[in-house]
Amino acid sequence: MTGMGIGGKRAWAREPMRSICSGSRTEGQHDWRTRFLFRTTGPSQLDREGGGGRKRGRESFPASPPAFPPAFPEDPLPIPPTHPFGNRRSQGDERRPRQIIPASRSPAQPRRREQILDDPLTPRPLEGEAMGVVSTIAGKCRRCYSCVRNCPAKAIKVVEGQATVLEDRCIACGSCVRVCSQNAKQVQSSVEEVRELLAGEQPVIACLAPSFPAAFQGVRPLQIVTATRRLGFSEVMEVAFGAELISREYNRIFREKEMDGFIATPCPALVAYVERYLPQLIPYLAPVVSPIIALGRAIKHAYRPEAKVVFIGPCIAKKVEIHEPGLSGLVDAALTFRGLKEMLDASGIRIEEQEEGCFDGPRPGVARIFPVSGGLLKTAALQADVTDNEILVVEGKDRVLEVLHEMAQGRLQARFIDALFCEGCVNGPRLENELSFFARKEKVAQYVREACADQTEDERWEEIRRFAHIDVRRTFTDKSIPLPLPTEEEIQAIFRQINKFSREDELNCGACGYSSCREKAIAVFQGLAEAEMCLPYLIDQLQQIYERLAKSYQELERSQEKLVQSERLASIGQLAAGVAHQVNNPLGGILLHAHLLLEELRKDDPHLERVRTIAQEADRCKEIVGGLLDFARQSRPNFVHYSLNKIIEDLLDCVEKEGKLSGIQVKTDLDPSLPLAYVDPHQLTQALENIINNAIEAMPEGGELRIRTRSIPETEMVEVSVADTGCGIAENDLPKLFTPFFTTKEMGKGTGLGLAITYGIVKTHRGTIDVQSEVGKGSKFTVRIPIGNFQAEGNGIVS
Numbered sequence: 140m141t142g143m144g145i146g147g148k149r150a151w152a153r154e155p156m157r158s159i160c161s162g163s164r165t166e167g168q169h170d171w172r173t174r175f176l177f178r179t180t181g182p183s184q185l186d187r188e189g190g191g192g193r194k195r196g197r198e199s200f201p202a203s204p205p206a207f208p209p210a211f212p213e214d215p216l217p218i219p220p221t222h223p224f225g226n227r228r229s230q231g232d233e234r235r236p237r238q239i240i241p242a243s244r245s246p247a248q249p250r251r252r253e254q255i256l257d258d259p260l261t262p263r264p265l266e267g268e269a270m271g272v273v274s275t276i277a278g279k280c281r282r283c284y285s286c287v288r289n290c291p292a293k294a295i296k297v298v299e300g301q302a303t304v305l306e307d308r309c310i311a312c313g314s315c316v317r318v319c320s321q322n323a324k325q326v327q328s329s330v331e332e333v334r335e336l337l338a339g340e341q342p343v344i345a346c347l348a349p350s351f352p353a354a355f356q357g358v359r360p361l362q363i364v365t366a367t368r369r370l371g372f373s374e375v376m377e378v379a380f381g382a383e384l385i386s387r388e389y390n391r392i393f394r395e396k397e398m399d400g401f402i403a404t405p406c407p408a409l410v411a412y413v414e415r416y417l418p419q420l421i422p423y424l425a426p427v428v429s430p431i432i433a434l435g436r437a438i439k440h441a442y443r444p445e446a447k448v449v450f451i452g453p454c455i456a457k458k459v460e461i462h463e464p465g466l467s468g469l470v471d472a473a474l475t476f477r478g479l480k481e482m483l484d485a486s487g488i489r490i491e492e493q494e495e496g497c498f499d500g501p502r503p504g505v506a507r508i509f510p511v512s513g514g515l516l517k518t519a520a521l522q523a524d525v526t527d528n529e530i531l532v533v534e535g536k537d538r539v540l541e542v543l544h545e546m547a548q549g550r551l552q553a554r555f556i557d558a559l560f561c562e563g564c565v566n567g568p569r570l571e572n573e574l575s576f577f578a579r580k581e582k583v584a585q586y587v588r589e590a591c592a593d594q595t596e597d598e599r600w601e602e603i604r605r606f607a608h609i610d611v612r613r614t615f616t617d618k619s620i621p622l623p624l625p626t627e628e629e630i631q632a633i634f635r636q637i638n639k640f641s642r643e644d645e646l647n648c649g650a651c652g653y654s655s656c657r658e659k660a661i662a663v664f665q666g667l668a669e670a671e672m673c674l675p676y677l678i679d680q681l682q683q684i685y686e687r688l689a690k691s692y693q694e695l696e697r698s699q700e701k702l703v704q705s706e707r708l709a710s711i712g713q714l715a716a717g718v719a720h721q722v723n724n725p726l727g728g729i730l731l732h733a734h735l736l737l738e739e740l741r742k743d744d745p746h747l748e749r750v751r752t753i754a755q756e757a758d759r760c761k762e763i764v765g766g767l768l769d770f771a772r773q774s775r776p777n778f779v780h781y782s783l784n785k786i787i788e789d790l791l792d793c794v795e796k797e798g799k800l801s802g803i804q805v806k807t808d809l810d811p812s813l814p815l816a817y818v819d820p821h822q823l824t825q826a827l828e829n830i831i832n833n834a835i836e837a838m839p840e841g842g843e844l845r846i847r848t849r850s851i852p853e854t855e856m857v858e859v860s861v862a863d864t865g866c867g868i869a870e871n872d873l874p875k876l877f878t879p880f881f882t883t884k885e886m887g888k889g890t891g892l893g894l895a896i897t898y899g900i901v902k903t904h905r906g907t908i909d910v911q912s913e914v915g916k917g918s919k920f921t922v923r924i925p926i927g928n929f930q931a932e933g934n935g936i937v938s
Contacts, residue, residue, distance in 0.1 A: 271304055271305075271306030271309055271311075271327070272306075272309070272311045272326065272327045272455060272456075272458045272459055273304045273309055273311060273313070273315060273316060273324055273325070273326055273327070273455065274303075274304050274324070274325055274327075275301060275302055275303055275304060275323055275324060275325075276322075276323050276324070276325050277301070278301075279321050279322065279323035280300065280301045280302050280321065280323045281321050281323070282300045282672075283320065283321070284297075284302070284650070284652035284672060285315075285318040285319060285320065285652070286302050286304075286314075286315035286318060286319055286324065286652070287302060287652025287653070287668070287672075288318075288649065288652035288653075289314045289315060289317070289318045289536075289652075290314055290315055290652075291310070291312060291314060291412065291536045291537075291539075291540055291560070292308055292309065292310050292312075292412060292415065292416060293308075293653075293662065293667065294308035294309040294310070295315065295652070295667070296666065296667050296668075297667070297668050297669050297672060298669070299669075300669075302315075302323075304324070305667075307620075308415065310408045310411035310412045310415065310456065310560075311407070311408060311411065311455045311456040311458065311459045312408035312412075312455070312456060312536065312560045312561075312568070313326075313408075313454075313455040313456070313567070313568025313569065314536060314560075314568070316455070316568050317568055326455055326458075326475065326477075326569070327458060328478060328481075329458065329472045329473055329474045329475075329478055330474070330478045330481055330482055332472045333449055333472050333474050333478070333482070334482070336447045336449065336471060336472060337370065337371040337372070339447070341445055341446065341447050342373035342374070342443065342445065342446045342447070343371070343372050343373055343446065343447045343448075343449060344372065344373060344374045344375070344376055344438060344443065344446045344447070344448050344449065344499075344500075345367050345368070345370075345372040345374070345375045345376070345449050345451055346375075346376050346377070346378045346381075346431060346434055346435075346448060346449065346450050346451065346470075347363070347364070347367065347375060347376070347377060347378060347451050347452070347498075348378045348431070348450070348451065348452025348453060348454070348510065348564065349377070349378055349379040349382065349430075349506070349507050349508070349509045349510045349514075349564065349583070350452065350453055350510035350564045350565045350567060350570060350579070350583060351363055351451070351452070351476075352582045352583050352585070352586040353510075353565050353570060353572075353574060353578075353579035353580075353582045353583055354453065354476040354479075354570055354572070355476075355480070355490055355572065356572045356573060356574060357491055358490045358491050359495055360582075360586045361495035361496050361497070362490050362491065362493045362494070362495055362496070363490055364495075364496040364497065364498060365493040365494055365495065365496035366483055366488050366489075366490045366493045367451070367479065368496060369486070369488050369493070370482055370483070370486060370488070372449070373446065374443075374446075374499035374500060375496070375498055375499055376434065376438075376498060376499055376500040376501075377498050377500075377502070377503050377507070378430050378431050378434055378450065378452065379430065379503035379506040379507040379509055380430075380434055380437070380500070380501050380502070380503040380506070380602070380606075381429070381430030381431055381432070381433035381434030381435075381437070382405075382430040382433075382503065382506035382509040382514075382515075382518055383503045383504060383506040383518065383599075383602070383603055384430075384433040384434070384437065384603065384606060384609055384611050385405070385427050385428060385429070385430060385433050385611045386506060386515065386518040386519035386520075387519075387603070387607075387611075388425075388427045388611050388612070389403065389425065389427060389515065389519040389521070389555075390519045390520060390521065392425060392427075393519075393521055393554065393555055396554075398423070398425070399554070400423055400546075400551075400552070400553060400554050400555070400556070401423050401424065401425045401554070401555060401556070402420070402423050402424050402425060402543075402546075402556045402558060403425055403427075403515055403555070403556065403557045403558065404424050404425050404426075404427055404428075404429070404613075405427075405429045405430060405509075405515065405559075406429075406456070406558065406559045406560055406561075407429060407454070407456035407457060407459065407460035408454075408456040408560040409539060409558055409559065409560055410424065410460075410615065411456065411459065411618075412540075412543070412560075413543065413615075414615055414616055414617065414618040414619070415618050415619055415620075416619065417543055417544070417547050418617040418618075418619045419547055420543060420546060420547055421615050421617060423546065424615050426612045426613055426614065426615075427611055427612060427613065428466065428611050428612070428613045429457075429460065430506075430509065431450045431452075431457065431460075431461075431470055432460070432461075432466050432469055432470065432613070433609065433611045434448075435448050435450075435461075435469030435470045436469055436609050436610065436611070437501075437606045437609050438500075439468070439469055440609065441606060441608075441609065442500060442501075442606075447471045447472075448469065448470045448471050448472075449470070449471060449472045449473075449474055450470050450472070450473045450474065451474045451475075451476065451478075451479050452473075452475065452476065452564070452567065452569075453475065453476055453561075453564060453565075453567025453568065453569045453570035454473075454475075454564065454567050454568070454569070455475065455568050455569060457470075457473040458473040460473075461473050464616070465613060465614060466613065475569035476569050476570055476571070477569050477571060501602045501605065501606065502594060502598075502599075502602050503599075503602070504591055504594060504596075504599035504602075505517060505518055505587065505591060505599075506518040507583070507586065507587040507590055507591070508583065508584065508587045509564070510563055510564030510565045510567075510583055511563050511565060511580050511583055511584065512532060512534055512562065512563045512580075513532050513557070514563070515557050516530065516532065516557060521555070528552070528553050529553060529554050529555065530553065530554065530555045530556075530557070531551075531553040531555070531556045531557070532557045532558075533556065533557070533558045533559075534558070534559045534560075534561065534562045534563055535560075535561075535562050536560045539558045539559070539560055542556060542558060543558070562576060563576075563580070565579040565580050565583055566579070622665060624661060624664075625660070625661060625664040625665075629664055630657065630660045630661070630664070633660040633663050633664060633670055634656070634660060636670045637670050637671070637673045637676040638676055638679060639656065639673075639676075645657065646675055648674060648675065650673075650674035650675075652668075652672070653668070656673075659672065659673070700874065719764045722760070722764055723764050726757060726760055726761060726764060727761075729753070729757045730754065730757045730758065730761060733750060733753045733754035733757055734754055736750045737750055737751060737754060763892075776819035776822055776903055776904075777819050777821070778817050778818060778819055779817070779818070779819075779820065780815040780816070780817055781815060781816060781817075781818050781820045781823075782813070782815055782816075783813060783816055783818075783823075783848055783857055783859055783924070784809045784810070784811075784813055784848055786820060786823060786824050786827060787807070787809065787827065787846055787848065787859070788809075789824070790824060790827060790828055790831060791805065791807070791831075791846075794831065794832075794835070799832075799835050800835070800844075801841075802838075802840070802841030802842075803835060803838055803841055803842055803843070803844055804841075804842070804843045804844070805843075805844045805846070806843060806844070806845045806846070807845075807846045807847070808845070808846070808847040808848070809846075809847070809848045810848050810849045810850060812850065813848050813849070813850055813857055814850060814857065814926050815926070816857050816924045816925070816926055817925070817926065817927060818904055818924060819900075819903075819904070822900045822903070822904075823900065823904065823924070825896065825897075825900065826896070826897040826900040826901060826922070827859065827861070827897075827922070829893040829894060829896065829897045830861045830894075830897060830920045830922075831844070831846075831861060832893070833893065833894070834861055834862075834863035834865065834918070834920075835863075836865075837863050837865025837866050837867075837917070837918065838863055838864060838865040838866075842863060842864035842865055842917070843863070843864045844861070844862075844863055845860075845861075845862040845863075846859070846860070846861050846862075847859070847860045847862075848860075851923065854923075854925075855925060855926050855927060856906070856923045856924060856925050856926060857923070857924055857926060858921060858922070858923045858924075859921070859922045859923075859924075860919060860920065860921045860922075861919070861920045861922075862917060862918070862919040862920075863917045863918055863919075864916070864917040865917050865918065866914070866915065866917075867912045867913050867914040867915055867916055867917055867918055868883070868910070868912040868914070868918055869914055870912075870914075873910060873912065876894055876910060877894050877895055877897075877898040877908075878891075878895065879891060879892055879895040880892065880895075881895075901922055901924070904924050904925070905924075905925050906922060906923050906924040906925065907922070907923045908920065908921070908922050908923075909921045
């Protein structure tokens with residue numbers, strides 16, 4: 140029977156098969172099995188090598204199924220001599236320990252006990268990591284560390300905030316893919332690889348995982364079979380038949396007590412974890428292949444040796460398993476359900492529009508329930524008694540890890556542990572739909588009931604009997620990479636980088652993805668993590684940055700205000716200089732003639748007082764014009780290295796002689812080691828005199844005048860502060876304090892130019908002047924002047 144596949148590809152002729160859609164057999168449907176039926180049955184290969192051991196052909200399950208037939212003598216897979224069960228023991232033989240051969244050493248090389256680390260945090264820093272089955276899409280990682288937190292193997296290396304998957308540490312469980320909200324994790328696609336196989340000349344068999352009924356919503360299971368076949372696959376088979384084959388071996392191991400305690404090994408992620416991180420448990424791994432490997436052996440060595448085999452299922456770890464030493468070549472490609480949907484969409488094939496088809500090849504029975512929790516026990520006819528914990532079923536990575544570590548520490552006594560990293564294969568990482576876990580389980584269970592309804596137990600065992608000779612055993616390899624752990628001093632050094640100085644600072648919040656601060660410090664030491672991944676540390680840093688930004692913003696506002704003030708003063712200064720020059724000449728004439736009149740008039744002249752008033756007001760105008768010229772800073776400063784302490788001492792002597800300090804207590808704190816400042820002594824004296832006079836005038840009832848000098852080495856400046864206990868300055872007046880002609884004094888008692896002139900002088904000296912004041916408590920003026928040399932021209936500064 141021949142047909143055409145999608146795109147004109149020739150569909151390979153399939154021999155007649157038995158449909159699972161009906162209980163009838165058509166004529167000729169046994170033809171594909173005839174090459175097995177004419178074989179002469181006899182002792183199995185295992186019995187022949189064991190010499191005198193029990194006959195495999197008489198084994199049976201305790202639930203009274205039909206007896207297993209004897210294996211065929213022409214076993215296409217001879218048992219390796221070094222296989223742990225290659226030499227069967229007789230009834231009186233001692234049990235032989237299994238031989239575990241690490242990947243990087245020969246059996247003769249002893250493995251030191253200290254080389255095995257129970258802690259999964261053992262990766263060494265890697266450079267140029269190769270792209271593995273799971274990888275990170277560059278730039279999409281947003282530092283949530285969900286993958287680190289959920290990776291059971293801690294196979295994530297964070298570099299510059301990007302979480303990189305380490306290929307040789309990854310167990311391909313898919314946990315990081317599930318939890319990445321940014322979709323930054325990608326799984327290696329096998330779509331193109333499968334298309335190349337389909338385009339070739341050899342037949343390609345698709346093997347659907349037992350969870351396929353729950354893979355797509357709104358469709359019937361057998362519609363998936365038809366849709367898959369339309370892609371060009373020669374045949375579509377059920378991986379569940381491989382589960383039928385391996386279940387016999389699990390039953391035998393358990394019944395014969397061949398192992399004191401063992402772990403089921405259909406889950407490749409679990410096997411990879413044990414081989415990498417708990418190699419001391421390798422002797423407890425059941426030496427049995429997974430269902431797809433068993434089916435691959437059946438196809439390659441018995442059913443259709445020339446065919447290519449493609450696994451289709453929800454498991455990412457299968458992509459790694461099919462390339463493992465000793466297992467490679469049995470399955471040619473592993474495609475996820477997502478990959479299958481991609482191929483169907485690209486070919487325009489809608490599953491819901493397909494007729495219900497039938498599977499090819501041997502039919503499984505109850506093993507179709509394999510992807511559901513406890514499915515292995517059901518298939519192997521093993522019953523768990525909850526009262527004795529002889530058989531333990533555990534699923535989910537957290538519970539599986541707990542059980543494995545309990546077993547590694549000798550605290551678990553179960554004889555048989557059925558463990559899966561996923562909560563059953565119906566919850567595999569690439570089984571993506573909106574169905575709940577229970578809805579998926581029900582869909583699989585319903586399919587099992589329908590598929591097994593037209594199949595008797597005799598028919599089931601007949602199918603198994605045809606492939607009873609297939610070897611379903613395997614060995615395991617120690618793939619651990621032992622690493623030295625950091626010393627306590629090295630851990631503390633890492634803690635200090637993130638401001639952890641005591642036990643109280645170790646919050647163990649888990650935000651970094653590690654369960655404790657110490658575990659994360661070990662990861663930092665081994666190059667897996669970055670010290671800055673600590674959330675409390677980042678919050679502290681953010682708070683400090685915020686405070687610095689707020690301070691910088693305030694300083695920027697002050698600088699902007701000062702800049703505006705400087706520009707305003709510069710404009711006023713230019714205006715004042717122009718006005719002063721224009722007024723100064725006529726004012727000089729007025730003063731000259733006024734004084735001449737005063738000399739000529741007699742004392743009894745009635746105009747004498749008026750002329751005297753003119754002369755006094757003209758002198759006052761002259762003083763104002765002089766102030767304007769000083770404010771405009773038209774005179775060139777004469778800079779020399781001079782002592783600020785000397786300027787203050789001379790000023791205080793002068794003020795005291797003028798009697799201005801009546802009722803005022805003067806306190807000075809002059810730094811004797813104050814370096815010389817590069818100043819114009821005359822101008823700076825004028826500036827400080829204005830400040831001191833204002834302080835004295837602010838204390839008419841007496842008070843305290845405090846003057847202090849000090850050096851500021853970090854800014855190479857000297858500081859002079861003048862504080863009083865006077866009336867203080869209102870807050871709304873502070874911004875206008877250095878504006879020309881602004882004064883709070885009574886009319887006629889001030890020009891409002893003193894502080895404006897002081898401000899100009901200080902700026903000419905490249906200095907700063909600040910004011911702090913509170914009404915009723917006093918004011919404090921602080922002037923800072925640089926020590927270094929510079930030159931000034933007019934109003935400007937030339938460095």
